[in-house]
Amino acid sequence: MNFKFRQELHLHHHLGAKRIVVKVGSAAITGEQGRIDLTCLGRIVHDLAQLCLNGTEVVLVTSGAISAGRGFLGSAGKKADISYLQACSAVGQPLLMAAYQKEFEKHGLMTAQVLLTHDDLKNRTRNLNTRNTILKLMKTGIIPILNENDSVSFEEITVGDNDQLAAMVTELIEGHGLVLLTGPDGLYDQDPSLPGAKHLPSLEFHADLKEIKTITKSSVGRGGMATKLLAVRKLTALGIPVIIGTYRREHPVLAPLCESVGTFFHPHRLTDKNRRKAWISTIVKNNAFVLIDEGACKALRKNASLLPIGIRAIQGTFKRGDVVNIKYQAKIIAVGISEYDSKDILQLMGKKSTEIASLLGSCPSDVIVHRDNMFIKD
Numbered sequence: 001m002n003f004k005f006r007q008e009l010h011l012h013h014h015l016g017a018k019r020i021v022v023k024v025g026s027a028a029i030t031g032e033q034g035r036i037d038l039t040c041l042g043r044i045v046h047d048l049a050q051l052c053l054n055g056t057e058v059v060l061v062t063s064g065a066i067s068a069g070r071g072f073l074g075s076a077g078k079k080a081d082i083s084y085l086q087a088c089s090a091v092g093q094p095l096l097m098a099a100y101q102k103e104f105e106k107h108g109l110m111t112a113q114v115l116l117t118h119d120d121l122k123n124r125t126r127n128l129n130t131r132n133t134i135l136k137l138m139k140t141g142i143i144p145i146l147n148e149n150d151s152v153s154f155e156e157i158t159v160g161d162n163d164q165l166a167a168m169v170t171e172l173i174e175g176h177g178l179v180l181l182t183g184p185d186g187l188y189d190q191d192p193s194l195p196g197a198k199h200l201p202s203l204e205f206h207a208d209l210k211e212i213k214t215i216t217k218s219s220v221g222r223g224g225m226a227t228k229l230l231a232v233r234k235l236t237a238l239g240i241p242v243i244i245g246t247y248r249r250e251h252p253v254l255a256p257l258c259e260s261v262g263t264f265f266h267p268h269r270l271t272d273k274n275r276r277k278a279w280i281s282t283i284v285k286n287n288a289f290v291l292i293d294e295g296a297c298k299a300l301r302k303n304a305s306l307l308p309i310g311i312r313a314i315q316g317t318f319k320r321g322d323v324v325n326i327k328y329q330a331k332i333i334a335v336g337i338s339e340y341d342s343k344d345i346l347q348l349m350g351k352k353s354t355e356i357a358s359l360l361g362s363c364p365s366d367v368i369v370h371r372d373n374m375f376i377k378d
Contacts, residue, residue, distance in 0.1 A: 025063050034070040044253060051254070052109060052143060061169060062096065062100070065150060089150035114146045117149050147162065171235065178231070178240065182245075187263040200263050202263065205268045241267045244262055291312045324338050334374055347360065
């Protein structure tokens with residue numbers, strides 16, 4: 001099968017898309033009762049196989065284990081506790097992997113299961129081991145299939161989602177793009193089921209997303225459009241494009257990669273695309289400063305994110321995505337990617353994160369600089 005990647009991918013990487021991460025949500029491959037939708041799963045696998053067979057390295061991040069296991073454990077009522085969700089995951093994960101392997105075998109391909117927690121990606125040693133494992137699998141033509149290890153992780157099962165995992169893995173392996181498959185065909189300015197909802201085919205990196213009214217998550221997943229936009233913000237700031245498209249078409253993966261469908265999020269244009277800490281320290285905006293108090297300084301040195309309450313003042317003008325200097329007293333202690341424009345920070349500094357939405361009308365992020373996008377200086 002011959003195909004050609006859409007022009008936007010070539011604009012942001014001279015090779016086009018030689019290493020792609022695709023994230024599939026629970027709603028795409030499981031129904032309300034938890035039964036795996038083999039038709040939709042088969043279409044997704046077909047496209048991934050075509051990419052792999054044509055020389056593109058592919059990583060699949062999939063949800064659906066908890067949903068697939070629910071049918072065997074019965075209903076938990078209105079509020080499911082952690083042990084119930086973990087048991088569902090333990091039952092559903094092998095079922096999910098078996099379904100994927102059976103479909104990939106039709107194309108002569110082998111899969112490998114990689115279960116992760118966020119700690120695996122935060123710990124430097126485990127982070128490097130995870131990266132090396134995934135790269136080795138791709139080099140040998142094996143499809144890595146990733147999911148959060150829900151059956152043993154507590155924090156991730158309550159607040160985590162695979163949109164964020166997909167973003168972290170894309171950065172980890174230096175992917176050339178991320179495709180997020182969901183129900184709507186990309187981003188709309190409001191709930192796409194409402195009359196007059198406008199489809200947004202592409203967005204530049206500095207586009208203001210404050211007026212976007214994201215819809216709620218599906219009944220079988222724990223993500224939603226809001227979590228996808230968080231993933232978009234993380235990756236586009238690192239120079240990696242993201243596409244949000246629908247799983248409801250004949251070619252759910254190839255179509256958004258090759259045609260002008262879905263929503264294409266243009267990334268920040270970086271001059272240095274090496275490992276994150278290296279380029280963060282080199283593309284800092286020299287005249288942009290965020291001045292913090294003693295409490296914030298101590299928190300940052302303990303690997304915390306910079307919150308608005310710890311900011312005393314700002315100097316210079318900058319936009320979301322700019323790398324700014326973080327200063328305590330007369331010393332620059334860190335540099336990092338700002339989640340907000342300088343004019344917004346003027347309203348937020350000294351305030352609690354819970355006040356952001358009331359002050360700005362929306363809350364795209366509850367931090368000013370996320371710890372994952374920060375380089376602490378010695």
